[in-house]
Amino acid sequence: xxxxxxxxxxxxxPHLAELIRIEPIAEREKVFEFRLKDGKELxxxxxxxxxxSIFGIGEAPISLSSSPTKKGSFExxxxxxxxxxxxLHNLDIGATVGIRGPFGNGFPVDNLKGKDIVIVAGxxxxxxxxxxxxxxLDKRSEFGRLIILSGSRTPQERMFVNExxxxxxxxxxxxxxxxxxxxxxxxxxxxxxxxxxxxxxxxPEKIFAVVVGPPVxxxxxxxxxxxxxxxxxxxxxxxxxxxxxxxGKCGHCxxxxxxxxxxxxxxxxxxxxxxxxxx
Amino acid sequence: xxxxxxxxDFTGCEGCQLxxxxxxxxxxxxxxxxxxxxxxxxxxxxEDNYEIAFVEGSITRESEIPKLKKIRQQAKIVVALxxxxxxxxxxxxxxxxxxxxxxxxxxxxxxKYYDTIPARPxxxxxxxxxxxxxxxxxxxxxxxxxxxxxxxxxxxxxNYPVCVECKLAGNVCTFDKGETCLGPVTRAGCNAICISNxxxxxxxxxxxxxxxxxxxxxxxxxxxxxxEDILNQFRIFNGYLEVSK
Amino acid sequence: MENKIIEKQNMAPFxxxxxxxxxxxxxxxxxxxxxxxxxxxxxxxxxxxxxxTLLPPKMYLxxxxxxxxxxxxxxxxxxxxxxxxxxxxxxxxxxxDIKAIELLDVAFSTTNPDINYLSKxxxxxxxxxxxxxxxxxxxxPSLGTATAETGFDLMLTDIGDSYVVAIGSSKGxxxxxxxxxxxxxxxxxxxxxxxxxxKALARYKVTLNISPEELPQLLDKSWDSPWWKExxxxxxxxxxxxxxxxxxxxxxVQDDVTLNLKEGERYRQWDGCMLVDFAAVAGGGNxxxxxxxxxRHRMYRKGKYIWERYGKLGCVGCGRxxxxxxxxxxxxxxxxxxxxxxxx
Ligand SMILES: Cc1cc2nc3c(=O)[nH]c(=O)nc-3n(C[C@H](O)[C@H](O)[C@H](O)COP(=O)(O)OP(=O)(O)OC[C@H]3O[C@@H](n4cnc5c(N)ncnc54)[C@H](O)[C@@H]3O)c2cc1C
Ligand code: SF4
Ligand code: SF4
Ligand code: SF4
Ligand code: SF4
Ligand code: SF4
Ligand code: FES
Numbered sequence: 069x070x071x072x073x074x075x076x077x078x079x080x081x082p083h084l085a086e087l088i089r090i091e092p093i094a095e096r097e098k099v100f101e102f103r104l105k106d107g108k109e110l111x112x113x114x115x116x117x118x119x120x121s122i123f124g125i126g127e128a129p130i131s132l133s134s135s136p137t138k139k140g141s142f143e144x145x146x147x148x149x150x151x152x153x154x155x156l157h158n159l160d161i162g163a164t165v166g167i168r169g170p171f172g173n174g175f176p177v178d179n180l181k182g183k184d185i186v187i188v189a190g191x192x193x194x195x196x197x198x199x200x201x202x203x204x205l206d207k208r209s210e211f212g213r214l215i216i217l218s219g220s221r222t223p224q225e226r227m228f229v230n231e232x233x234x235x236x237x238x239x240x241x242x243x244x245x246x247x248x249x250x251x252x253x254x255x256x257x258x259x260x261x262x263x264x265x266x267x268x269x270x271x272p273e274k275i276f277a278v279v280v281g282p283p284v285x286x287x288x289x290x291x292x293x294x295x296x297x298x299x300x301x302x303x304x305x306x307x308x309x310x311x312x313x314x315x316g317k318c319g320h321c322x323x324x325x326x327x328x329x330x331x332x333x334x335x336x337x338x339x340x341x342x343x344x345x346x347x
Numbered sequence: 348x349x350x351x352x353x354x355x356d357f358t359g360c361e362g363c364q365l366x367x368x369x370x371x372x373x374x375x376x377x378x379x380x381x382x383x384x385x386x387x388x389x390x391x392x393x394e395d396n397y398e399i400a401f402v403e404g405s406i407t408r409e410s411e412i413p414k415l416k417k418i419r420q421q422a423k424i425v426v427a428l429x430x431x432x433x434x435x436x437x438x439x440x441x442x443x444x445x446x447x448x449x450x451x452x453x454x455x456x457x458x459k460y461y462d463t464i465p466a467r468p469x470x471x472x473x474x475x476x477x478x479x480x481x482x483x484x485x486x487x488x489x490x491x492x493x494x495x496x497x498x499x500x501x502x503x504x505x506n507y508p509v510c511v512e513c514k515l516a517g518n519v520c521t522f523d524k525g526e527t528c529l530g531p532v533t534r535a536g537c538n539a540i541c542i543s544n545x546x547x548x549x550x551x552x553x554x555x556x557x558x559x560x561x562x563x564x565x566x567x568x569x570x571x572x573x574x575e576d577i578l579n580q581f582r583i584f585n586g587y588l589e590v591s592k
Numbered sequence: 593m594e595n596k597i598i599e600k601q602n603m604a605p606f607x608x609x610x611x612x613x614x615x616x617x618x619x620x621x622x623x624x625x626x627x628x629x630x631x632x633x634x635x636x637x638x639x640x641x642x643x644x645t646l647l648p649p650k651m652y653l654x655x656x657x658x659x660x661x662x663x664x665x666x667x668x669x670x671x672x673x674x675x676x677x678x679x680x681x682x683x684x685x686x687x688x689d690i691k692a693i694e695l696l697d698v699a700f701s702t703t704n705p706d707i708n709y710l711s712k713x714x715x716x717x718x719x720x721x722x723x724x725x726x727x728x729x730x731x732x733p734s735l736g737t738a739t740a741e742t743g744f745d746l747m748l749t750d751i752g753d754s755y756v757v758a759i760g761s762s763k764g765x766x767x768x769x770x771x772x773x774x775x776x777x778x779x780x781x782x783x784x785x786x787x788x789x790x791k792a793l794a795r796y797k798v799t800l801n802i803s804p805e806e807l808p809q810l811l812d813k814s815w816d817s818p819w820w821k822e823x824x825x826x827x828x829x830x831x832x833x834x835x836x837x838x839x840x841x842x843x844x845v846q847d848d849v850t851l852n853l854k855e856g857e858r859y860r861q862w863d864g865c866m867l868v869d870f871a872a873v874a875g876g877g878n879x880x881x882x883x884x885x886x887x888r889h890r891m892y893r894k895g896k897y898i899w900e901r902y903g904k905l906g907c908v909g910c911g912r913x914x915x916x917x918x919x920x921x922x923x924x925x926x927x928x929x930x931x932x933x934x935x936x
Contacts, residue, residue, distance in 0.1 A: 074714050075705040078673035080660040080845075080858070123663040123671070124849045124856045125500050150874040151500045158499065164669050283877070310873050312845045315704040318860070319842030320870065322889070323879075325897030330703065344815055345879065345889075376851035494849055503846060507867045510830035514916065515656045515862065517646055519624040522918060531828040531918060555829075557868060559883075562826040566918050 082166025096148045103141045113174030114200035119314040121166030128152035129311040131196035137206040145195040171314045184212040190281020215242040219261030223254045272297035280306045286347040303337035353385035353397035357404030398423045405431040407466045419473040430482035434553045435468045480552035505535040513539035521547040532558035594759045596774040607635040609771035615679035643727040648838030657861040677711035686723040687740035688908040692838030694743045695904040720744040724792045729911030731925045734800035737908040751784040807895035814931045824887035826919040833913035833922035834864030894924045
């Protein structure tokens with residue numbers, strides 16, 4: 069009859085976590101650092117997400133933005149767009165939130181080891197990618213070249229400016245930045261993120277592209293990757309969908325027959341290509 | 348600090364405010380969190396300081412317009428309360444008759460003293476933040492919206508048709524009983540109360556964001572309604588939407 | 593499988609005994625010319641010869657609205673899980689609904705077992721009854737769901753003066769021993785059961801012109817068919833088809849607080865892919881923003897995705913969606929037959 073015994077614990081019960089640090093990063097974006105109240109590690113992989121609860125308001129899926137190599141706490145970078153995210157933005161240090169997860173598959177870090185990696189970030193796509201970047205930097209010798217192409221709409225909307233500066237300075241990181249629209253003070257590159265690609269020279273035999281950004285971005289970036297000879301299996305992307313449960317039950321996150329919260333949010337383009345609803 | 352609430356009413360049956368008054372026990376609990384600084388009287392002076400204004404009734408006279416604008420200026424959040432305020436409501440039926448005639452019907456010879464204009468929802472005059480739909484409003488929904496606003500949250504008002512709640516309530520569809528219904532194009536949130544009580548839905552909560560009116564008309568026709576019948580059905584509550592097109 | 597006989601005059605005492613002694617008994621009752629599952633107060637209300645019910649019995653295992661957690665607000669919030677389950681007898685469940693519950697069992701127990709569903713399921717006894725008066729939109733025989741061999745504790749078949757009772761579990765057997773007057777079924781009576789089932793097959797009005805195993809392949813080829821747009825034009829996005837469906841299990845989750853704003857609960861309620869905002873995200877995006885894509889998605893769920901994911905059919909052919917759809921577009925049988933036509 070029932071293939072499994074009745075479980076002991078509810079998959080809908082969040083763990084409690086304390087907000088220990090808040091840092092504004094742009095007009096509508098802040099980083100929030102949390103510590104689980106039971107003292108445990110969250111134990112996530114880069115590219116995974118949690119369901120964040122503000123009790124009385126609701127839950128929202130948010131990517132881990134800190135690297136798992138950072139112990140004792142974890143960070144979420146959040147744009148204020150609606151009920152839960154707004155309530156989070158209004159919290160003070162010391163507040164308690166609910167956390168379920170980590171959920172999802174995460175970036176295939178083991179496959180990336182020993183390879184060159186080009187990271188393409190559009191807007192707040194940098195939130196989950198920052199977890200991967202810092203992971204790579206903490207285990208730098210295990211990976212090949214690290215190229216970061218980061219695009220923002222305007223100079224004001226650049227995320228993690230301090231960290232971008234730090235990465236700029238590192239010898240072992242090749243960071244190229246662009247904005248869609250510049251202003252008087254901006255002396256850098258102007259244009260959408262794909263316009264950076266002419267400045268990058270890669271060895272298509274040993275490179276992985278990891279792409280996260282707004283839905284419209286993917287098609288263009290994939291075309292650019294193809295031009296550079298990167299095969300579909302080595303183009304990796306993280307997709308966003310409406311989510312409620314985060315654990316493969318509520319059905320909201322489906323792309324065709326795939327549940328993004330389960331099989332995703334990270335897919336290779338080879339997989340995405342087969343999903344007609346994906347991008 | 349307690350949030351300050353105010354209630355105002357323009358032209359309507361006041362059924363919605365009666366409905367609000369109807370749940371004293373809940374209001375008493377809520378009063379721990381709010382001060383009701385004004386009930387009914389729309390003062391033009393700005394001494395009132397309130398954050399959330401619930402506005403009932405539609406706008407049917409020139410003189411109401413500055414009052415409404417004043418309310419909008421003062422309040423952080425304006426909530427339209429009930430079908431009249433949200434849609435123009437039943438008051439819009441008069442839009443289909445010449446204004447002069449309306450005046451005569453309502454006021455007889457005194458008509459010349461009144462400045463009646465086509466009935467319109469308050470959103471046609473000022474921006475409205477949230478809507479509590481219905482004629483009368485549903486008490487549970489009013490409380491839900493109020494609680495959400497007190498928590499600083501955008502209230503989740505359904506954007507699906509009454510049919511969802513009607514089916515959940517386990518009702519037999521009125522079309523299966525040889526009658527007709529506006530449920531398929533009307534915004535849910537009332538728990539399909541009319542159908543559960545043996546009547547049909549006449550659309551008092553107004554349409555969903557993107558109603559499939561063509562399909563609904565076809566269905567009504569298939570079930571024996573003429574175009575004129577259909578227009579009349581739609582007009583009861585949604586007259587303003589139609590004439591404003 | 594062991595089979596017994598309950599004479600018709602002994603059925604009422606059996607049901608009465610269950611109501612009085614065992615647990616809440618839920619069964620099909622008349623409602624405004626249709627049928628609905630509801631709590632039985634007395635045997636007389638039970639209609640075992642119904643065609644189908646308005647809502648499927650899954651509502652007792654996966655309620656339309658169900659609390660998942662409770663919490664206290666404030667600086668140090670406290671949270672606790674809420675799992676409600678009580679002993680329940682679902683009496684008179686048709687085979688297609690049993691098959692649908694078997695799908696829910698898989699969906700709610702794989703990967704992240706759902707304690708809210710599984711606790712209710714564990715405490716539920718299912719007493720089936722063969723469907724001998726199928727509703728005009730049903731197409732169960734085409735999907736192999738007209739009869740069920742598993743998924744029940746007892747299964748009744750009306751053979752005239754008596755019911756044949758197939759025993760599906762020891763729980764079922766115990767209930768029978770304890771509360772019913774039964775005797776062994778004879779070969780003749782078992783043959784009668786077969787012939788009643790055969791006769792019922794002839795009463796179905798809708799047939800699928802393709803075997804269910806071929807559906808995924810058919811759908812693979814049909815993504816760009818003009819059918820989706822053409823047919824969905826009339827869709828009211830009213831969700832009737834997903835609310836009445838025994839195999840749909842999608843839900844929304846929301847928080848609610850008490851009037852004193854000090855405590856609250858998080859609940860889930862039925863939701864579904866035919867509703868406009870099902871795939872909408874903050875900021876105005878909607879991944880299935882048009883009727884066509886929603887209509888197509890539901891059909892793919894029914895014929896392909898669920899099958900591939902859970903190894904069970906996503907549609908059991910009960911016909912409730914077709915009966916409920918005012919636009920007359922919701923029947924998977926119509927769509928699958930049409931696509932089959934197109935693919936020739
Ligand atoms: C895997 C994943 C990772 C994400 N990571 C981040 C991140 O690191 N930082 C960040 O700022 N945002 C992230 N988002 C987007 C974020 O989930 C939404 O902005 C958020 O859910 C909006 O919730 P709200 O309550 O504030 O908005 P409302 O408009 O009030 O949304 C109500 C509910 O709808 C659902 N919902 C609405 N929009 C989305 C959406 N875009 N994605 C999923 N569910 C949605 C949620 O359940 C939400 O609680 C991520 C989304 C996904 C799917
Ligand atoms: S009675 Fe009206 S609201 Fe209910 S299902 Fe039928 S059409 Fe929809
Ligand atoms: S059923 Fe229709 S008419 Fe009745 S309250 Fe609901 S929306 Fe209004
Ligand atoms: S298919 Fe029919 S029942 Fe389903 S949402 Fe569309 S109109 Fe409603
Ligand atoms: S899709 Fe329709 S026919 Fe199939 S199980 Fe659901 S309601 Fe029944
Ligand atoms: S058909 Fe739609 S509502 Fe039903 S289970 Fe599948 S995705 Fe969910
Ligand atoms: S978010 Fe609920 S199934 Fe993926």
